[in-house]
Amino acid sequence: MKKQMKTVAAIAALAITILLIIVIINQAVQFSGVLATIHPLLGQISLILFVLVILTALLAPLYLYIRLPSRLIPPDSEEGPDYDRYMDKLSVRLSSNPKVSLEKVVSEEEIHLALKELDAESDLIIKKTAYRAFITTAISQNGALDALFILGLQFRLIWELARVYSQRPNLKELSFLYTNVMVTAFIASSLDEAEYFEILESSMSQGVGSVISMVPGTSLIVNSTITGSSNAFLTLRVGKVAQKYCNSLVRKERQTIRNSATTEAAKMLAGIIYDGTKKLVAHLGSAPIRMASRPFMRKDKGSE
Structure with a gap:
């Protein structure tokens, strides 16, 4: 098919x-x-x-x-001349990466250390992007506009992750990365509806907690949180899929990458929901106060 x-x-x-x-x-x-x-x-x-x-x-x-130079293609196994050649090329790329603190990356252990540094850097970018997706779509509540925004946000996220691992990714690498990430994350999705809602429910129960328990009229906040959480989770999963394609030392099956990315995205989701919901509650809670104070602010400006 x-x-x-x-x-x-x-x-x-x-x-x-x-x-x-x-x-x-x-x-x-x-x-x-x-x-x-x-x-x-x-x-x-x-x-x-x-x-x-x-x-x-x-x-x-x-x-x-x-x-254009050919992209680095991970070998099928961690043994053999193909793996050795791949590690040699990867060590050269990592040695020239300014985000790696090591002066030279030669041994396999140094390659693993360098990739861990880049993983930490990419995790920050993934969390920041997912948080932005949560806040924007939770407040916007505009289906068509939000879908375009999330798509653009995720395409930018893939580009930023490609630059973390390869400072100057060429067109071949980008086309390979975009195609495989989108196919892995969306077209061949392994999440059914029940599993998807189970992840959201678990993350929301951990992330929201007591943030909205004392706020009257929480239905609006809950609905906004659900929308933001869904988009944040999808963004996290796209980021994690892209990360696994960038830091892989051997070629992996899409199903393996997808399952691993889903698990890691679910773990990161609770913290984003917690921080995002606090900001959402603060924003929605202060809105009536700002609206009520506007007439007085206009009078004060007029009196001046």
């Missing part, structure tokens, strides 16, 4: 590309015809220039993509 979908998508993309090329060429020919009414030589020169520009626009990105 997946192969069929990929084939259909590839055919559709190729058809759209061909149609766009035809439209562009048609417009160029028409414009050259207009110039030819002024002088035939002018029309021929302009047509040649248009063809060269179109060919350059089509072939230059392909040439640059081919010229």
